[in-house]
Each structure stands twice: as C-alpha cells, then as structure tokens.
Amino acid sequence: MKKITTWVVISVLSIVFAxxxxxxxxxxxxxxxxxxYHPAYNYAPKQNASTPAGYTVGxxxxxxxxxxxxxxxxxxxxxxxxxxxKDFVKAFSSGLEKIFISKGMKVSGPYDSYEEMxxxxxxxxxxxxxxxxxxxxxxxxxxxxxxxxxxxPEGQGYTYLGGDFELVTSAEMEYVILxxxxxxxxxxxxxxxxxxxxxxxxxxxxxxxxxxxxxxTQKSWVPIxxxxxxxxxxxxxxxxxxxxxxxxxQYMAKVDGLVSVEEFNHLNQFKEELKxxxxx
Numbered sequence: 673m674k675k676i677t678t679w680v681v682i683s684v685l686s687i688v689f690a691x692x693x694x695x696x697x698x699x700x701x702x703x704x705x706x707x708x709y710h711p712a713y714n715y716a717p718k719q720n721a722s723t724p725a726g727y728t729v730g731x732x733x734x735x736x737x738x739x740x741x742x743x744x745x746x747x748x749x750x751x752x753x754x755x756x757x758k759d760f761v762k763a764f765s766s767g768l769e770k771i772f773i774s775k776g777m778k779v780s781g782p783y784d785s786y787e788e789m790x791x792x793x794x795x796x797x798x799x800x801x802x803x804x805x806x807x808x809x810x811x812x813x814x815x816x817x818x819x820x821x822x823x824x825p826e827g828q829g830y831t832y833l834g835g836d837f838e839l840v841t842s843a844e845m846e847y848v849i850l851x852x853x854x855x856x857x858x859x860x861x862x863x864x865x866x867x868x869x870x871x872x873x874x875x876x877x878x879x880x881x882x883x884x885x886x887x888x889t890q891k892s893w894v895p896i897x898x899x900x901x902x903x904x905x906x907x908x909x910x911x912x913x914x915x916x917x918x919x920x921x922q923y924m925a926k927v928d929g930l931v932s933v934e935e936f937n938h939l940n941q942f943k944e945e946l947k948x949x950x951x952x
Contacts, residue, residue: 698821698822699821699822700822701819701822701830701832701875701896701902702903703822704819704822704907705906706872706873706910707910708752709911709913709914709917710913711756711759711760711763711914711917713766713767713920715767715770715921715924715925715928716770717770717771717775718929719774720774721933723776724776724777724778725775725777725933725936726798727777727798727799727933727936727940728777728779728796728797728798729772729777729779729780729797729798729799730780730781730783730789730793730794730797730801731769731772731780731781731782731802732781732782732783732786732802733762733764733765733782733784733785734765734803734805735802735803735804735805736757736760736761736805736806736807737805737807738757738806738809739806739808739809740809740811741808741809741811742811745813746809746839746908747895748809748912750904750905751904751905752905752909752910752913753912756916760916763920764803765781767924767927768782768927771924771927771928771931772931774928775931775932775933776933777933777936780796780797786800786850786855794852795853798940799850799852799858799936799943800849800851800852800855801848801849802850803845803846803847803848803923804847804848805843805844805846805923806844806845807842807843807916807919808841808843808844809839809841809912810839810840810841811837811838811839812837812838813835813836813837814836815835815836816833816834816835817833818831818832818834819834819875830901831877831878832878833876833877833878833893834874834875834876835873835876836871836873836874837872837873837874837907837908838871839869839870839871839872839911839915840867840868840869841867841868841870841915841916842867842868843865843919843923845862845863845864845865845923845926846860846863847860847861847863847927847930848860848861849939851943858939858942858943859939861930863923863927863930865919865922868914868915868918868919870911870915872908872910872911873907874895874907874908875895875896875906875907876893876894876895876896877893877895877899877902878891878893879891879892879893895908
C-alpha cells in the first residue's frame, strides 16, 4: 500500500512540475494585433465635362518626402510602411488623371520624371502638372505599462510592454503647373490640409543581452516588428495607412477645386507669350 501511495504522490508531483515547465502565457500577444489596413485611395471628381477642353495634360509623379518629429520617434520605411508610400504616390497620379478627364482634358502619363519623357511626348502636351508633398509625422508614446498576461514562462518566453501610441500626420502640399518644353513654372498652388490623428497600441518586446558566463548585462525594449518571431506589420505602422488614406481624400478635393479650364486658358496665353520670347 505504501509503494502505491508513494508512486501516486510522485506521479502527481511530476505532472504538476511538468505543467509548470511548459505552461503557456495566459493570453497570446497576437490578440493585440490590429487588422492590416488597406487604403482605398478613392476619390470621385465633382463634375463631368460635357465638351472637350482642348488641352492635353502631362502628369509627372509626385515628388514625395517626409519628416519625423521628434527625429527617431517613428520608423517610416518598414516593409508595410514603404508599400503605403508607393501606393500613395501611385494613387495621386491616378486621382489627378480622373480630375483632368472630368474637366474635359486629355491626359498623358504618368511619368516618373521630366527626363523620362521624349521630345514628342513633351510637345504633345499643353501643360505638365506635378504634385509636391512633404509629410510630417509627429509621434508620441504615453502610458507605458507591462503586459504581463501575455508574457511567456520566466526564462522561456517573451516579455512585453505596451503603450498608447499616437501619430499625427500633416502635409505641406503644392500643385505645380509647368510649361512642357521649358519646364518653366507657370503656376504654383500651395494646399493646406487638416492634420490627421490616429492612435494604436504600441507593443514592445524585451531583449536581454548576456555575457560569456550567461549573466544578464543589459535589458532593452524594441518594437515587435524588429523581432523576426513576431508580425512585421505592427499596429503603429498600420495607422500610417489610415492617415495617408484620409490625407489623400483631402488633397484630391482641394486639387479638384483648383483645376479649371479657365485657368488653363489664361496660362495658355501666357505660354504663347513665353514661346514667342524664347522662340522654340
């Protein structure tokens, strides 16, 4: 009887200790991942011209740059972040094309640069247009706290930190009209838009550095997208797509209000005077 009792006790203890050794975290960190956002970049022009305007407009792709405030507080060029930017630039050209067509104009392009255009392509255009955009990303992190319920077992899993991340995105924008043969600026419109604010849960994982004896020498927190065992498209990057989508709609609406056949008629007269002066 003693042997049986002893065997039962040992078995129970073995199960308990084994369970402790492989006990998973109470919750899995993937529960805190936001869904991937895919910007629509949709804009429907306000009007549809009934008669042709008689102009062909060449579209140059956007000149795009950005600034992060304070420097180093936000990483823009992650895999998903870079894709958001590429799609943003492409969508602008497509949006401009829709606007010009809605005003009764023909469109040539888009072209990556003026240098890419051949002389026949330039000469067929009445005007060239190019959007110029500088985005300013203002990032902040507040209310940092441990996410202990998502931690793995001591020494066997990841340790997490969370924080309330806010991204406020504003834009300095220009809509530039150029002479297609000289590249001389005929008109430049500066466009202001309202800042766009988005919030998300920022998630960080603890990195531990050990010396040759196995002793911990340093602990640091890094965004989860920097760790290959976690999803690379983290929440703080996903909200960039939401911000760009909203800014796109604002900008297209402003440009739609600026583009007019009347302005091109006026600029065409000036262009002819320029052509006479430069004799090309």
